[in-house]
Amino acid sequence: MSHQKAPYAVEVKAGQSLYLCQCGQSKNAPHCDGSHKAIAGAAPKKVDFTEDKKAYLCGCHQSKNNPFCDGTHKGL
Template identity: 35%
Template sequence: MSHSEVHRAGDAPIKVDLVEGETYCWCACGRSNTQPFCDGSHQGTGLDPVVFVAQKSETVFLCCCKQTGTPPLCDGSHKKRE
């Protein structure tokens, strides 16, 4: 297994209430213990979190399977099994 391999952190997205103007760090590697957010577990993997600022206060579903084509938002990729 490659050290930079992305891990599937879950089989469903996580509902999150974003706050306008707040900065968030979405875990892109799947190793974080604070899903769907980064806890620094990616260090040394060559993978980086997706850092974003909420454009408005809203409820969103953030990807946990780490296969989304629209990171950090869920696009339903968790429903596709290999």
């Protein structure tokens, strides 16, 4: 995921899966765009959702509840 201070707010539906960038190279953050294929050992993180909701995904890469925001960015 490209770093940003604020979380990414994403609307998700029950039964939906997201593939989230973990390599920092995606041009479509927080979603994986396949850029990790050029980096040995890198892979997206699959997240499955069980309910409809707005998910707040970490943008700062410091959350202890990855991939979800835990508010750590407020102290950066």
